[in-house]
Amino acid sequence: MIVSRGFRGRRREGPPDRVPPGQYLTDDFPVLSAGPTPHTPLEEWTFSIHGVEEPVSWSWDEFRALPSEPVTVDIHCVTRWSKLDTVWEGVSVDTLLEAVEHDAAYALAFCDGGYTTNLPLEDLTDGKAWVAFGYDGEPLDPEHGGPARLLVPHLYFWKSAKWVRGLTLRDEDEPGFWESNGYHLRGDPWLEQRYWGD
Amino acid sequence: MAGTAVLGRLTWLSASVAGTVVETPRVKTLELDVPGWAGHRAGQHLDVRLTAEDGYQAQRSYSIASAPGDGLAVTVERLEDGEVSPYLVDEVREGDQLEVRGPIGGYFVWDGDEPAPVLLVAGGSGVVPLMAMARHRAQVGATTPMRLIYSSRSWEDVIYRDELETLGLEVVQTLTREQPPGWSGYSRRIDSELLSEVAWPASDSPRVYICGSTRFVDAAADGLIELGYDPAWIRTERFGATG
Numbered sequence: 491m492i493v494s495r496g497f498r499g500r501r502r503e504g505p506p507d508r509v510p511p512g513q514y515l516t517d518d519f520p521v522l523s524a525g526p527t528p529h530t531p532l533e534e535w536t537f538s539i540h541g542v543e544e545p546v547s548w549s550w551d552e553f554r555a556l557p558s559e560p561v562t563v564d565i566h567c568v569t570r571w572s573k574l575d576t577v578w579e580g581v582s583v584d585t586l587l588e589a590v591e592h593d594a595a596y597a598l599a600f601c602d603g604g605y606t607t608n609l610p611l612e613d614l615t616d617g618k619a620w621v622a623f624g625y626d627g628e629p630l631d632p633e634h635g636g637p638a639r640l641l642v643p644h645l646y647f648w649k650s651a652k653w654v655r656g657l658t659l660r661d662e663d664e665p666g667f668w669e670s671n672g673y674h675l676r677g678d679p680w681l682e683q684r685y686w687g688d
Numbered sequence: 689m690a691g692t693a694v695l696g697r698l699t700w701l702s703a704s705v706a707g708t709v710v711e712t713p714r715v716k717t718l719e720l721d722v723p724g725w726a727g728h729r730a731g732q733h734l735d736v737r738l739t740a741e742d743g744y745q746a747q748r749s750y751s752i753a754s755a756p757g758d759g760l761a762v763t764v765e766r767l768e769d770g771e772v773s774p775y776l777v778d779e780v781r782e783g784d785q786l787e788v789r790g791p792i793g794g795y796f797v798w799d800g801d802e803p804a805p806v807l808l809v810a811g812g813s814g815v816v817p818l819m820a821m822a823r824h825r826a827q828v829g830a831t832t833p834m835r836l837i838y839s840s841r842s843w844e845d846v847i848y849r850d851e852l853e854t855l856g857l858e859v860v861q862t863l864t865r866e867q868p869p870g871w872s873g874y875s876r877r878i879d880s881e882l883l884s885e886v887a888w889p890a891s892d893s894p895r896v897y898i899c900g901s902t903r904f905v906d907a908a909a910d911g912l913i914e915l916g917y918d919p920a921w922i923r924t925e926r927f928g929a930t931g
Contacts, residue, residue, distance in 0.1 A: 687697030
């Protein structure tokens with residue numbers, strides 16, 4: 491063990507069953523994005539599911555007419571901040587997937603600005619993931635991914651792709667944007683799967 | 689070039705502080721001696737891990753400031769309520785030990801092998817990864833046109849103030865809070881009007897790297913898009929209040 495002389499730390503660790511290893515708590519909501527913030531008008535916005543025999547697409551009004559639910563979850567960013575009890579409103583990915591016939595095992599989420607992220611469908615189904623359009627009782631800010639972002643709180647937050655516009659269902663896993671740039675293929679914060687090889 | 693050439697696990701390496709440079713009252717550079725470090729690309733960052741005597745650990749990410757061919761250095765800004773940055777800026781001295789792993793990030797990088805002109809836009813300590821690019825360009829003798837637009841609060845907050853004059857790139861500074869007597873540079877926040885005066889024309893299809901706070905990055909990126917820049921040319925790195 492390499493001890494850094496004189497380092498004590500502030501130890502704002504929080505409840506150990508809620509703050510994964512290597513994370514610290516913040517009350518802020520930092521923003522990380524690889525490019526400019528897109529501003530797609532709602533009348534041009536759609537959410538689509540591709541990679542199936544009969545692809546589906548919802549306009550913003552159609553999407554907002556789907557059943558949605560409030561979600562209170564802890565979120566964990568690979569840059570080490572965790573934020574507890576964040577409150578979202580979103581449509582469950584289960585609800586969206588009910589509209590297609592498929593036997594896929596993986597999905598690649600695609601977004602305005604060209605960003606993509608890959609996920610096993612297991613991580614997107616059974617009440618584990620949402621397409622969120624509200625945060626803290628307000629419409630989701632563009633800088634935080636509005637009008638809508640993926641919300642997959644049990645994985646590092648880069649998987650909760652901002653400005654999401656749809657899913658491509660796939661038989662095999664294909665690395666998305668950050669996953670092609672050094673970050674872990676799955677990103678489980680409790681296993682500290684931050685980078686390639688973790 | 690796709691991805692970093694990191695194939696195996698990034699392991700924690702022991703680092704010793706070979707030297708420190710006080711850049712501003714709030715900012716310090718740590719030169720690190722890291723046996724086994726595999727090298728880095730300009731724009732990448734690394735993780736630092738500190739361990740207290742009782743085993744408590746804290747980790748943070750910091751941008752690499754040095755050129756790929758020139759050792760390993762990080763530049764750290766002290767965040768007043770931070771846990772790690774006050775230690776690195778105020779406590780650490782030559783010979784101290786810490787751990788690092790990296791390099792990390794394969795997107796916000798510039799390797800110097802593209803002919804397109806490069807526009808660097810920095811807010812405060814967002815200049816650090818951009819400095820690695822400017823140093824890399826100078827070190828390899830690249831002739832790629834490179835221009836840095838750099839916003840600081842005051843003259844004493846300008847990181848790398850003297851060295852910036854020696855790297856052979858164009859530097860446009862704006863001091864947003866306080867200007868020294870006789871200041872002839874800009875004194876307002878970066879917006880599309882300022883950018884229209886100093887950024888490369890969109891017809892040059894520049895490569896753009898913007899680093900700073902979220903608000904700074906969004907203002908600069910939106911301003912460039914207003915000038916006709918393709919969003920695909922613009923790579924951003926934003927820092928929130930992490931300490």
